Amino acid sequence: MGYVGLPLALQFVRSGTRVLGIDVDESKVDRLNGGQSYIKHISSEDIGEARRDQRFSATTDFSEIADVAAVIICVPTPLSKNRDPDISYVLDTGRAMAPHLRKGTLIALESTTYPGTTDENLRAVLEEGSGMVAGVDFHLAYSPEREDPGNPASKVGEVPKLVGGLTPACLELALAVYGRAVKNLVPVSSCRVAEAAKLLENIFRSVNIALVNELKIVYAAMGIDIWEVIAAAKTKPFGFMPFYPGPGLGGHCIPIDPFYLTWKAHEFECATRFIELAGEINTSMPGYVVERIAEALNDAKKPLNGSRILVLGLAYKPNVDDERESPSYRIMELLKRKGGEVFYHDPFVPVIGQTREHSEWAGTPSVEWNRETISGFDLVVISTAHTCINYAELAEWAACIVDTRNVMSEFQSSRGRIWKA
Template structure:
């Protein structure tokens, strides 16, 4: 049966979109070149950590969702959404190769009047300067005339049960006004509110602004954490007081580093065009530098605490709690836990971990021992470090059992542990 929608890329972006579409009654096919992803989904399992559970996938399949590796399926839909990953490359620019592969696969099958949407995180200008030429060259069709093209930044917050597709406004920017309206007609089936941007670049820059806003403010509060520790000030109490201001303030909280799939984007670097503005965002670069330093600061605090209790890092038994990038999810994407574990191992510490969502964890391809009993492991460890606050953790009880507890999330009761 022909589908109304093709979601191209069945990762942390594409699967939740496909889930929302199926729930809205849209006949959806999911395309991915990875045979493992196809096999896992076909068997009712999720191929990626985090956004969906196996039961979610089974409900999607029973609702008519069809995973496929067959490009021919892309030529039978009215709407195609590219959700390919754009990881950060060695030069700190986003790698658009997966978007390019998706565009070429779609272009070979693209039919007139199809609406093509891009949701991947990309630098401003990608939709017009990178995606459009690939689609036009591969299909022989003209964007804005023969097919519709628009960009819509994803705003997915994995694990958030309050803000889902239906009640999170969708920003869209089309190549032409008609493209915008075609995109709006599709997204209106998934969400209560559609926000029209002036064009693709404005929609792309919206994603840049939203992501960088988060990173810059996290960097600010991370610096405040270091300063407050040096001054003997309780930062979490400061934040509690500051967030009572009804205007001009939004609370952010420090942590051992920044993880997740959303990476800071500097539009001063456009890898696909010679028209580089030449004005990199200095604040974004500085924020990234500050956030990148946090794992090392955690190590410094670990060493200091052990030393104050007559122990050295070398030979110390260190238990890491929560190795995912977000609470109550299994996704480990860019979690600072791996770097912290690596640095501690380099210093001679004996590392163990506990995480209710991660049954097997490896650092440098070597398995890290997993604690079966949290309290027993904490009581026998020289130092326990809370890296992620999963809600299953009884932190008050843990603070009693642990010999020495460093809380990098400010989640323990005041005075119960050493806070970041």
Template sequence: MPLTIDNIKQRKARIGIIGLGYVGLPLALTFSEEKFQVIGFDIDKKKVHSINQKQSYIKHINHGRLARFVGDGSFQATDDFSRIQECDAVIICVPTPLDHHLEPDLQYIKTTTETIAPHLKPGTLVSLESTTWPGTTEEIVRPILESKSSLKVGKDLYLCFSPEREDPGNKNYSTKSIPKLVGAVDEESLSLSVALYSQAIEHVVPVSSTQVAELAKLFENIFRSVNIALVNELKVICEPMQIDVFEVIRAAGTKPFGFMPFWPGPGLGGHCIPIDPFYLTWKAKEFGIRTRFIELAGEINRSMPKYVVSKVQDCLNFYCKPLKGSKILVLGLSYKADVDDMRESPSLELIRLLESKGARCEYHDPYIPSIGANREYKELEGRTSQELSRDYDCFLLSTAHSVFPKEEILSLSVPIVDTRNFFPQHKLVHPA
């Protein structure tokens, strides 16, 4: 039976969500909460098993919430992609990383589309949520769907792009409350996609095309990348002037209009801001345009780990110790405070850089007991979080987890390089 607005509203539509990570799993549970039948698909058998055993592998999604919907059968997980044929709407939430040349790597989108296409039934809605360059839905996804199946978009299939806007650990906004952009290839696809998302998301915003939705998502994160680069550069400028950059930002933030505070750090992390700007940079080259402003911001942000390593070296020099052979404990492995997500975390790059200079590095992070499989830092896989102790020459605060015991850390009398302005002014603390 083709997808219709009526069977969406009557909760007769079954939804398939591909990719059960930080985007797909919350979305699956949000639809389940609205009484939809949801099938989650993932190639990671461990995730599939964990879900079906009612065990969450994401910190901010508790076991009880997951167990409620797995237990009543409204949500199930599988690695059997032939079950796509059971779905009336299929939502793709797979990674879109960069390759080693800082160019878009769409292998997960392409492979997923090729995998699901033979199993799609007529009248199915396909929605892409993975962040990507403007034109991907029309130029990559649509041709694969049509070439790998006997179905035509606009006739047999509906197709849209609706960018994810997840912010792991944000207590003020949830999947349900964050406004949802939707752009589609035609009016019928747009009507159906808006109807579907509106059942689970409080505010759905239709736009005129998939390209507008794709570019809007990139612009959101480019905006953040550029402003973070600005404050990172300001931090470097403030150091020789002996001015506290954090005080400067707080002071500027008292202006009630025309200013938005951003904060410096050891580099960019997460699945969006370090990556998304380069998707637009790459696409712009097709039109003979060089995105100088975006590229400069990326250059500044990518340089911050090296700047922090120089501050660690300065700190050790102050105590008459060389960097080579020193034992350093990195405080915080995740890319942002109070989450268990280490994707693109600058902490990983800091460890690599420090060890390349002969330091001995360990880490402490209560949210990441061990470093699992990852694409870029395979040499760090299997390392485990260490206890706080005096057995280090330097602490490097990279992630400001609120659970870190400030007084206990200070009482250990180990010099601290603080990249987040986490500690109160103290003679052992060296800002970076």
């Protein structure tokens, strides 16, 4: 019941389907059953409306799967410390639910993963734990999530949805189930095609973002503004699609998913040079931002060591509270390593929670937004451009600004010295 599962559950409820939400986090289950949301862009009113007439309920009890007709798995697929795929959440979920499956149930996986996960790995644990055969006793499908948190124009029921089945009968049932909640379904020939398509979508973005990030560095060295270049190039009505640079990649998709394919490609002795190079470039961007911060401080005759630095925006994208894989964390870590006193402000993340990778920041609160606080920093680096931030106030209050998102272009003549990174 996270950023993928909860919106999908609510969409099914709105479409007239009774939904049971399962999560291993008991606190989430309690909040949902109490009509409360824990995701910024989903309101408690939405949860309360779904709870009416018992159309939606939540539980930690996997045995209740015995009473449902379809199970949709929406769990994380992170990378290990060695950047290898970690599908343990998928397999552990499969093992937990397998003893409770009944004949005829549909199981659909939505988590982004490498081709073969559904019809090999997940199928194996489901068959072993249930004693049944996929495609004969129960149905198996893959339908990748296409969530765009923070984008009010992106609605779960209206985004075209890929669906691939283990067998034609599996596909037919999966289309019938998803058809209750999603308007436009796109059937494909297999689970593997759907898995591969989802990876292509995210690899396409990763490679193109890496390209503009690299060009940003090159053009900056030439005294050319990459943002002006992109604005000029996108006036071409064909053959060009604008992508924009930033401080690095964040979220649970773009920084992670391409490496699922590079790992799987090794099994077939195939090289994935474009994907790996893009990953290297995007991963290096927080380091480039820190270099620009050091240059900006040096220009003000201040060392990075001992300077008070505010990172503006912890979430990985604007207007959401999701800070998974956010490049802001890496920027903060690099600054702290170099002796900076590091703080952050993010209205969507009032306090940093416990995370797997950045436990040392847990419990750190967002600083207040006022003239006295902001003017007390030697430098403010804009990492995430939330639309609710008053950038005119920032231009007036901040002594020095490093802008990675091009939101300060109209304030270039302001009192604060503004650098682009």
